[in-house]
Amino acid sequence: MKERLIQYRKLTTFGLKRLIDENVNPCDNFYRHACPLRSIKGRYIEDAYERKLFKLKAKTAEAVWNNLAIQETFERAHYKEFPSLHVFIAKLFQKQCETENVTTEEKGKFLELIQETWFNHKNSECVYSECLGALASDRNCTRAAELLESKLYYRPWEEFTSTLRVFFIQTENNLEGINAILDDDLREGVSNVKNIVETMKKKLLTWIQQTPWVINNEAIESIMAEAEQVHHYDNFAKTFRYNLNLLLKLEQSYLKCLRDLDDTEELRVFCMLAATNNIDFKTISMDFFTFYNAMNGHPNLYFSHLFYDMAKNVESPAALLGSVGFIAGHELSHSLIENANHPDLIPYFSNDSMQCIQNQYQTTCDNFKETSCGANDNQIDENGSDILGIQLAYSLFEDIYSEKKKDEYIRLRYNNTITNDQLFFYSLAFISCKGEPGTQNEMDPHSPWNIRINAVVQHPGFRDAFNCDANSPMVQSFNDQCVIFGENAPQTRK
Structure with a gap:
């Protein structure tokens, strides 16, 4: 594993030399030819970057965003069993109320803080039952606390902590992701990804204008x-x-709240609640990150630091387009692939295209199932984005290589030659390589990776690159050519 970890700048070459199983014909089962079972424990790309990401994380251990007092309180508190928030606050007020020598003014200030936290307004702005100040004058602390509890709406502790955890994860990932990009000076990689996306978008816009089902449905x-x-x-x-x-x-x-109150564990939790009260968590998005992923948050596309690193350092355009290019094409495609029965972003999507996509994935599943798989309705978007993504990436590959597709890229053992077009498809397999059997999670919209990659037989470029004959298992798993956008797409009419 140590050798693999230091090869992250030459992932494709290393995979070709050490990963592929030359005893398996790529036309029999391409994914397991490129990524044999039990060849690695995790995901090839993640394994390759593990040490690098650990070092990046270590560099930010002292960063301000990793040393916040409020987050320390959260980490201590979120595993504890607190009652629902309205009960917690009512009991906290009762405890404050019963404190020896507490004054009405002090109780009033605490109630005002509760009011600001819960209802988001001060005493002068309160309305009807949301006015809490009068409770400070009640000497019966139990009665006052019960009335306070009745005025506060129910909010589960788990709901609050889970929302706050997501917030901390998103903000930390944004800061860590940007820091990693700058620390590794990956601006060139960022620029390369941006150029790929823009070039693909221009190509896709041309295809859309040529698409019969788009034209026929205005x-x-x-x-x-x-x-x-x-x-x-x-x-x-x-x-x-x-x-x-x-x-x-x-x-x-958070710290200001604590200065006005006693520093106890319960009051630290209350101040954490008070400090986060005015945050609209829905406005927080995760734009940058270091883990293996890319996302379409239409209209924005987001990519991992890993892909920016690859976009800067990968050995050849063929390898770049087969790996990062496919990921970029896939994410771009998410904005245009729909369930034809329930379109979301676009007003209409071809039912013929949708059926073609799903039929191909079901056929691939039938032929290459390892543990479980299937073409379910919740996978239409992901499956279609795979197919359109590979079409976009390969189209860019053809623009660059033209007549050089069949040129030798590298020579392996036994004098086996890898050509540029084969390199494109190997890179696609390596970026998704996992050594364990493919298993379908019914809640996951993604098909298992072995199915996703073997569905690449959809693309005629694959069959040509490896000279697959008509009787080979990969070609036998080919269903119908799914052209989603372009002049050869379906005519589908309403």
């Missing part, structure tokens, strides 16, 4: 408009500044 303008909106998000400064300022304001509010 949907050119609306589908073009959706496609034109999509772009690669790379505003480091805006995201870094916003997330860091948000965390610092949160910390400031």
